[in-house]
Structures are given as C-alpha cells and as structure tokens.
Amino acid sequence: MTDEEIKHVVVELFKKIAPDTEPEKLAPDDDIRHTLEIDSFDALQFVVALDEHFGIETPEEDYGKIATMKNLIYYIQQKKTRLPT
Amino acid sequence: MIEFNMPSLGADMEAGTLREWLVKPGDKVKRGDIIAIVETQKGLIDIEVFDEGVVNQLLIREDEKVPVGTVMALIANGEKGTGKTLQRLGKETETGKPVEEWQPVIAPHLVKASPLAKRIAAEKNIDLQTVKGTGEGGAITKEDVEKAAAQKAVMNEIKPPATESIRMAVAAAMSKSNREIPHYYLQQKIDMRKALAWLVEANKLRGVKQRLLPVVLLIKAVAKALTAVPELNGYWENGFRHKDEINIGFAISLRSGGVMIPAIHNADKKTLDELMTALNYIIPRARAMKLKSSELSTSTITITSLGEANAELVYGVIYPPQVALVGFGSIIEQPWAEQGMLDVRPVITATLAADHRATDGATGSRLLMYINNYLQKPELL
Numbered sequence: 157m158t159d160e161e162i163k164h165v166v167v168e169l170f171k172k173i174a175p176d177t178e179p180e181k182l183a184p185d186d187d188i189r190h191t192l193e194i195d196s197f198d199a200l201q202f203v204v205a206l207d208e209h210f211g212i213e214t215p216e217e218d219y220g221k222i223a224t225m226k227n228l229i230y231y232i233q234q235k236k237t238r239l240p241t
Numbered sequence: 242m243i244e245f246n247m248p249s250l251g252a253d254m255e256a257g258t259l260r261e262w263l264v265k266p267g268d269k270v271k272r273g274d275i276i277a278i279v280e281t282q283k284g285l286i287d288i289e290v291f292d293e294g295v296v297n298q299l300l301i302r303e304d305e306k307v308p309v310g311t312v313m314a315l316i317a318n319g320e321k322g323t324g325k326t327l328q329r330l331g332k333e334t335e336t337g338k339p340v341e342e343w344q345p346v347i348a349p350h351l352v353k354a355s356p357l358a359k360r361i362a363a364e365k366n367i368d369l370q371t372v373k374g375t376g377e378g379g380a381i382t383k384e385d386v387e388k389a390a391a392q393k394a395v396m397n398e399i400k401p402p403a404t405e406s407i408r409m410a411v412a413a414a415m416s417k418s419n420r421e422i423p424h425y426y427l428q429q430k431i432d433m434r435k436a437l438a439w440l441v442e443a444n445k446l447r448g449v450k451q452r453l454l455p456v457v458l459l460i461k462a463v464a465k466a467l468t469a470v471p472e473l474n475g476y477w478e479n480g481f482r483h484k485d486e487i488n489i490g491f492a493i494s495l496r497s498g499g500v501m502i503p504a505i506h507n508a509d510k511k512t513l514d515e516l517m518t519a520l521n522y523i524i525p526r527a528r529a530m531k532l533k534s535s536e537l538s539t540s541t542i543t544i545t546s547l548g549e550a551n552a553e554l555v556y557g558v559i560y561p562p563q564v565a566l567v568g569f570g571s572i573i574e575q576p577w578a579e580q581g582m583l584d585v586r587p588v589i590t591a592t593l594a595a596d597h598r599a600t601d602g603a604t605g606s607r608l609l610m611y612i613n614n615y616l617q618k619p620e621l622l
Contacts, residue, residue, distance in 0.1 A: 176496050193496070195548045196454055197524050207449045216444055216452070 157236070162229050169205045173198050184226035210236060243294060245314040247307050250281055250537040251502075252561040253414035257281045258306040259313065260363040261356065268296045270316065275533070277313070278363065282410035283501060284530025285363055286537060294318035303359070304369070354381035365390040407499035407530075418561050422477075423597040426556055429609040431616055432579075433572050433587040439619035443513075455572065456546050457516040459589075459612075460489055461622045463544055463567050464508035466611035472604050473595060474541045476562040481599040490540025490560060491520070493527040501527040502543055502560060503536040513622060547571050557594040564596035565605070567612070 170179035170192060177192045189199060203214045212235040214222065222228040247257050257279040264276045275287040276296075294316040301313045354362070354369050358381045362369050365386070372389045374381035436458050444452045464487050467474045475483040487509045490502040503523045508516065526532055543560045546569040553573050557566035570590045577586035591612055595605045615622060 174496065190550070196456070197520065197548075200452060200454060203452075204449050213449055216441065 157233075159229050159233070162232050163225065165209060166225070166228060166232075169202060169209065170194075173201045173205065182225045185224050187223055188225060188228070189223070206232070212236065242297060243292060243316045243318050244312045245276075245290060245316055247279070247301075247309050247311045247313055248288060248534050248538060249309045250283065250286060250534055251410070251414060252417055253410045254281055254283075254309055256306055256308045257286075259301045259303055260285060261303055261359050262299055264296045264299075264314075266296050266298060270294060270296060278360070279534075280363060282406040283532070283537060284407075286532055286534050288534045290316070292316070292318060353379060354386075355383065357383050358386045361386045361390070404497040404499065407495065407497075407501075411499050414560060415558050418558050422559050422561060424559060424594050425597045425602055425605065426592060426594055427602060427605045427609055428554065428590055428592045429613055430575075431589050431591055431613045432577060433589050433616065436616045436619045437572070437587055451514065451517075453513055453517050454520070456548070456569075457513050457520065458616065458619055458622055459546060459569050459591075460491070460505065460508055460516055460544060461511075461513055462612045462615035463542075464489060464511075465615050465622065466608050467542065468509050469611050470604060470608040472600050473565040473593075473608055475564060475599075476541070477564050477596055477599050478562055481564065484541040486539075486541065488539045488541045490543040490563070491523070492543060492545040493524055495528060495530075501530065501532065501537075502540060503527050503532050504538075504540040506535075506539065542566070544569070554590045554592060556592055559594055559596055564599040565608075566594045567608075568592040568594065 167179045167182075170177065170188075174192050174194055179188075179192060182188060182191060188194065194202070199219075203219075207213055210232055212232065214231075218231070221231050247259075250257070258281075259277060260280050261278040262276070263278065264270060264274075270276055270290050271293045272291050273289055275289050277288040279286050279288050295318075297315040297317045299314050301307055301311070307313070353374060353376075354372075355376070359369065361367075361383060362372070362381075367386055367389050369381055369386075372381050372385050375385055376382040433455070437455065440453060440455060440458065447453070467487050471483055472481070474487055475481060486507055488504040488506050489508040490504050492500050492502050494500050503526075505511070505516065505519045505523070508519075511519065523532070523536065540560070540563065542563055543557070543566045545555055545557050545566065547555055549571055551571045553570040555568035555570055557568040559566045568591070570592075572587045572589045574585050575588040577584050577588065591609055593605045593609055
C-alpha cells in the first residue's frame with residue numbers, strides 16, 4: 157500500500173469513530189487526538205479498528221508513535237512490512 | 242389488567258412522543274421486552290416492560306405526545322382490576338396530571354407507512370404527514386422518507402435539531418438541581434501509580450479488543466466504596482430513599498454539545514472486564530442518542546470523568562433525584578510527598594458533590610477515603 161492509500165483508509169476509520177470531524181484536513185504533524193477531540197474511549201476504538209483493517213496489534217507503549225498522521229502512516233508501513241505475507 | 246405508562250426518563254422529562262408500537266393487541270410480552278419507541282429530548286428511546294402478560298389495548302396513537310405517567314397501553318396478566326403499574330421505571334406521574342382524564346382509543350394509524358419508513362422518519366425528525374407515499378395504496382416507503390430527509394437536510398444544514406433539545410434537557414435538569422439541592426463539595430488527590438502499573442500488566446494479557454481503560458478502575462472503586470457508604474446511593478424524595486442496587490450513571494459528553502448519562506447496572510457486582518464491556522455497549526449508543534428506557538432512568542449516583550489531557554478537577558452538579566456525584570479530573574503528573582520523601586506521581590483528583598439534606602461532610606469524606614483505598618489495591622477491584 158502507498159502512503160496515500162493508508163491515509164485514505166485511516167481517514168475513513170476516524171470518520172466512523174468520530175463523525176462530524178474532518179480527519180482529511182489533518183496536517184501531517186497535527187496531534188490527531190487533540191485536533192479531532194478524540195477521547196481515550198474513541199482512541200481505543202481506533203486501535204481496535206487498526207487491528208481489524210490492517211491486522212496490526214498496537215501495544216499500549218506504542219500509542220505515542222501514532223499521535224500524528226505522519227507517524228501513524230510510518231508506523232502502519234513498518235508494521236505491515238514486518239508481517240509474514 | 243396492568244397499566245403501561247409513559248415512563249419518566251429523568252428529572253427533566255415531562256412528556257414523550259410515541260413514535261412506534263413494536264407490539265399489537267394479542268401479543269405476549271415478558272420482562273425486558275422492548276415494546277415501544279418513544280422520542281424524548283434525549284433522542285429515540287427503546288421502552289421496555291417489566292412484567293409478563295398479553296397486550297390488551299394500545300391507548301396512544303403513534304406520533305402522539307403525552308405527559309409522563311399517561312397510560313399508554315393495557316396489558317392483561319390474569320389479575321382483575323387496575324392499579325398495578327407495569328412500567329416501574331423512575332418516578333411515575335411526576336407532572337401530577339390525572340390519568341383518569343384520558344379517553345382510551347384504539348390506535349388507528351394516521352399515515353400509512355412501513356415500520357422501517359417510520360423509524361427512519363423518527364430518527365431524521367421527518368413529519369410523515371408531509372411525505373407523499375409512492376408505495377402500495379399510497380403507503381410511505383423507506384425511499385420516500387429518505388428523499389424527504391435529503392430535501393430537509395439541504396434546507397436545514399446549519400444545526401441538527403437534536404443538539405438544541407439535548408441542551409434544553411440538560412438545562413432543565415441542572416436548573417432543578419441548583420434550585421433544590423444544597424450541594425456540599427469535598428476533594429481528594431489520589432496517587433494512581435499502583436493502579437496504572439497494574440493496568441499496564443493487565444492489558445498485556447489482553448487482546449486489543451479486551452483492553453481496559455483506567456476509567457473502569459475508577460467506576461469499580463466508586464461502586465465498591467458505595468457498598469461501604471450506602472448513604473450516598475439513592476434518591477431524595479421527601480427524605481432519603483436508599484437503593485440496594487448500585488447503578489452508576491456515567492456521564493458521556495456528546496460531540497455536538499450536551500451530555501447523556503446512561504446507567505451501568507449493578508456496577509459493584511461486575512468484574513472490570515464486564516464494566517469495560519458495558520462501556521463499549523453504552524458509549525456508542527449514547528453518542529448516537531439511542532438508549533433504552535432502563536438505562537436512562539435507574540441511575541442511583543453519577544460519575545463524571547474528564548479523561549485524559551483535560552482539566553485536573555471537576556465540581557459536579559448532582560442529577561436529581563440522586564444525592565451524590567463523583568467527579569474525576571485528568572490524571573496528571575504531580576509532585577507527591579510521602580514518608581518525608583518527594584516524588585513525582587500520576588495523580589487524579591476525585592471530587593464529591595453531595596446533597597446536604599441527605600448526608601453531611603463526614604459521610605462524604607468516608608466515601609472518598611474508600612475510593613482512594615481501593616485504587617491503592619487495584620488487584621482487589
């Protein structure tokens with residue numbers, strides 16, 4: 157998957173969890189939770205959705221690595237390439 | 242014969258609009274069945290019954306607005322005479338309107354529409370009288386309603402009507418609280434180091450979907466503390482009425498503004514995993530404004546938790562007729578002095594707003610001490 161394709165999926169996931177927000181307008185370095193006003197419950201739903209859509213488990217200690225769109229896409233790319241095909 | 246009444250779904254509710262009957266005369270019903278959908282300021286609510294019987298008569302038409310306590314249906318349970326109320330939720334006939342004035346009618350349908358069309362119309366706040374039906378015999382179909390909804394959305398893009406009614410519901414309840422309840426407040430800083438460390442380990446053993454949030458520890462600690470301080474669990478109705486069940490009303494903020502406070506029933510008897518499951522069940526439905534009557538009417542105390550990266554302290558306003566509200570601010574790293582040593586700890590500030598008619602500060606203080614003690618022994622929660 158290209159970065160753009162991952163971003164597209166991620167934006168859709170955020171829209172499902174937080175309707176009325178505009179995740180497509182997130183700048184690469186924006187703090188996602190702060191900008192979209194996502195609480196810890198919604199954040200956990202997002203981590204569950206990452207698992208369902210990309211098959212990647214995000215341990216709690218990695219939450220800091222997915223705080224911005226740029227880091228989130230990088231994180232997903234890294235995790236996916238490590239997965240057995 | 243049992244009377245099924247328009248339930249009160251909170252101190253702020255005076256009337257509700259019946260949107261749909263899910264039963265018809267002759268249908269058998271049992272405890273917990275959802276038999277009607279009622280629209281209130283808090284959205285569409287599934288209304289449950291709490292006894293067994295056979296529906297005898299439906300007395301209210303769909304789309305009719307009636308005061309709380311109005312008899313909506315008669316249900317035969319083999320007993321003669323009336324007087325027993327099937328709907329036991331909340332406080333009955335709060336408005337004091339005499340039920341006898343009501344003239345029973347059998348529900349004729351005002352407009353022909355499929356159940357699905359009615360449900361969608363209710364959800365999207367479309368008046369079916371204004372929709373032209375293209376189905377069989379002029380019946381309104383799902384497509385007709387969706388078309389009407391799309392037209393309405395174009396004309397009414399600025400503000401969803403639900404936002405305003407939720408605001409008014411919160412305004413009514415909080416004004417009543419401030420007018421009638423003499424609040425007193427206490428606060429306690431709680432060291433969360435042990436609780437959070439325990440949670441990290443507990444979550445390592447769980448899959449992503451089973452992960453626990455810190456708030457379930459807070460809910461369980463409050464519920465257990467209430468078993469030790471029962472004076473704060475119940476209602477003020479011409480005197481304190483203690484409730485045996487500990488039903489925690491959990492305040493959920495809506496993105497569009499306002500709060501919904503569904504109940505987590507018997508929270509003291511639930512495991513942490515069961516509490517997390519309960520949250521997973523109620524939070525999305527509360528945000529979609531789709532709750533059940535029993536969830537909106539049976540809380541015996543309220544918890545409001547601000548969550549991460551928010552203000553460090555919240556002084557709550559009690560939700561009447563309850564007598565207490567426990568508030569939790571964000572967990573924040575703070576200097577912490579203990580045994581002559583200074584350290585940095587994750588600290589949460591718990592507050593209690595309590596009704597001074599029902600209890601005094603000493604009682605409230607005991608509750609906060611118990612909450613603190615339980616959070617120092619998370620493995621026992």
